[in-house]
Amino acid sequence: MAFYAIQFLNGLSLAxxxxxxxxxLSVIFGMMRIVxxxxxxxxxxxGYIGLTVLSWLGNFWLAILAAxxxxxxxxxxxxxTLLRRVSDNELGQVLMTFGILLIVxxxxxxxxxxxxxxxxxxxxxxxxxxxxGLVFPKYRVAMILLGLVVAVLIxxxxxxxxxxxxxxxxxxxSEMVRGIGIDIRKAFLLVFGAxxxxxxxxxxxxxxxxxxxxxxxxxxxxxxxxxxxVGGLGSLRGAFVGSLLxxxxxTLGKVWFTDFALFTIFVPMVIMLVIRPEGLFGRx
Amino acid sequence: xxxxxxxxxxxxxxPAATVLLFAIIAVAGWLSPSYTTGLLIDCLIFSIFALxxxxxxxxxxxxxxxxxxxxxxxxxxxxxxxxxxTPSFWWCALAAIGVSLAFGALYGLLSLRTSGVxxxxxxxxxxxxxxxxxxxxxxxxxxxxxxxxIGRPDLGLGLSLQxxxxxxxxxxxxxxxxxxxxxLIVRSPFGAALRGDSQNPERLAALGYNVWLxxxxxxxxxxxxxxxxxxxxxxxxxxxxxxxxxxxxSAEVMLMVIIGGAGTLLGxxxxxxxxxxxxxxxxxxxxxxxTILGVLYVAVVLFAPHGIVRAIGNKLAIRKSS
Numbered sequence: 210m211a212f213y214a215i216q217f218l219n220g221l222s223l224a225x226x227x228x229x230x231x232x233x234l235s236v237i238f239g240m241m242r243i244v245x246x247x248x249x250x251x252x253x254x255x256g257y258i259g260l261t262v263l264s265w266l267g268n269f270w271l272a273i274l275a276a277x278x279x280x281x282x283x284x285x286x287x288x289x290t291l292l293r294r295v296s297d298n299e300l301g302q303v304l305m306t307f308g309i310l311l312i313v314x315x316x317x318x319x320x321x322x323x324x325x326x327x328x329x330x331x332x333x334x335x336x337x338x339x340x341x342g343l344v345f346p347k348y349r350v351a352m353i354l355l356g357l358v359v360a361v362l363i364x365x366x367x368x369x370x371x372x373x374x375x376x377x378x379x380x381x382x383s384e385m386v387r388g389i390g391i392d393i394r395k396a397f398l399l400v401f402g403a404x405x406x407x408x409x410x411x412x413x414x415x416x417x418x419x420x421x422x423x424x425x426x427x428x429x430x431x432x433x434x435x436x437x438x439v440g441g442l443g444s445l446r447g448a449f450v451g452s453l454l455x456x457x458x459x460t461l462g463k464v465w466f467t468d469f470a471l472f473t474i475f476v477p478m479v480i481m482l483v484i485r486p487e488g489l490f491g492r493x
Numbered sequence: 494x495x496x497x498x499x500x501x502x503x504x505x506x507x508p509a510a511t512v513l514l515f516a517i518i519a520v521a522g523w524l525s526p527s528y529t530t531g532l533l534i535d536c537l538i539f540s541i542f543a544l545x546x547x548x549x550x551x552x553x554x555x556x557x558x559x560x561x562x563x564x565x566x567x568x569x570x571x572x573x574x575x576x577x578x579t580p581s582f583w584w585c586a587l588a589a590i591g592v593s594l595a596f597g598a599l600y601g602l603l604s605l606r607t608s609g610v611x612x613x614x615x616x617x618x619x620x621x622x623x624x625x626x627x628x629x630x631x632x633x634x635x636x637x638x639x640x641x642x643i644g645r646p647d648l649g650l651g652l653s654l655q656x657x658x659x660x661x662x663x664x665x666x667x668x669x670x671x672x673x674x675x676x677l678i679v680r681s682p683f684g685a686a687l688r689g690d691s692q693n694p695e696r697l698a699a700l701g702y703n704v705w706l707x708x709x710x711x712x713x714x715x716x717x718x719x720x721x722x723x724x725x726x727x728x729x730x731x732x733x734x735x736x737x738x739x740x741x742x743s744a745e746v747m748l749m750v751i752i753g754g755a756g757t758l759l760g761x762x763x764x765x766x767x768x769x770x771x772x773x774x775x776x777x778x779x780x781x782x783x784t785i786l787g788v789l790y791v792a793v794v795l796f797a798p799h800g801i802v803r804a805i806g807n808k809l810a811i812r813k814s815s
Binding site: 242294301307309311312313315434442469475483486 | 558606607609611613614615617618619621622624625628629740744748781783784786787788791793795798
């Protein structure tokens, strides 16, 4: 029982982390039809920038802020300079963003080295809560709460603000949005920047939970794709439900089928693509 | 009209270029020191692989991002046959191509349920599943370490493949055979149907073709050719590890096809030579090959999306018509 309570907590905290990464990926695809393999690079960069800021200033929150700003700006520059030029070319996007993934990974290896590193948590989040004989690591509990807060914030922005209305309209029909005189390019930039910043923040938060290492960009990218495929490309609700499903299937899969740990995200992904390519909440 | 005449005017060009290309490669391979011969063998192996992917990506218009699966399955099967069953090249190759075809048939069935961006994602996911099999099934595949100590196979007929010079000629013949087979396919009515499918599937269906079957066959044959490339690969290297099945190889072979020119016969070969050669020469000067490779991906998409061969062909056509 205690074992499953902990696994439940692990699954939930992983799910919240996945949501931070995949919500951006999903909305970016929904609006701009960009298949962005470099989304994993945002996470990697966020983690390493967080690491550097932590070693300079020792403040976890500043690390998060720095990662959000730098990675967000990086995303905006990427969208403006490169991705905009391949807006109608899926294969071009895949090749280009895979190239960017390679460049960022290699430069990060050069700058930060190849050893796995873990970001140090704020001291008050070290240790565990104890309740009814169970031990809950404080950091994971905080991760879950933060993930829920961010999910609610994103939902509020998308559902209750003007820019949110433009984003929703853009996902439905970006031509039409353009047609009624809204400068959708600004909305594209904002969404791309925000999606990148969220993934960067996830890099700091995840870096303190799971560590940063060369290759984490790709691991995270594939998990985020699994989430988005299961939930439905372009759907925020899909990203949330998909995160829960993949977070739990990955955590429990690793416990129950240790030998098949590597399959726990790809198999649900393929099954969903075969049965319902548009995902749980996507549109045909 | 003018387009057609431009094609007929340079109809001699492609076969002539092919013969010239093979002659140059053959001479270069024979004369060069053994390091360069090894490099050329790598180029030949990836040329075969790129020709395989090109059938699907270039001629049928289906971009598979998981083709290393078939390359890897071919390599592993041939390696396992060699280690446990028989040293005969022919049986090893037959089994490897058979298993690659089987994987192609299964994955093709699944992948062709999707289209567009979902096709890219599902082929990527299936490729990673195959990688995960190679990585996790330790008792069969050796896991992370892979299969080691695979010798050169026995060709029969009193021929030896032991020296790199001999293996080089053998790989060159394998490439010529592959090119011949692919050329037969794309020049056949079936090949015309594939091109029709990539340009206008609705019209093809209206003409009474079974579009799904065309795609499926193209997928399976493409997998088989990629598996054959894996066979030549594993017997050259003497080992195979999960790396050969992974996404980096899948993306790289895709890059080769695009750089050279998807949907052309010589483009993938040219692309394979460019990427493999660049990789070797850059790696010997700097550790930043991955950065340069990444820049290459971006540059190709921005500046040469239709590949080198088409760029050259267009230049010639413009010169002739003006």
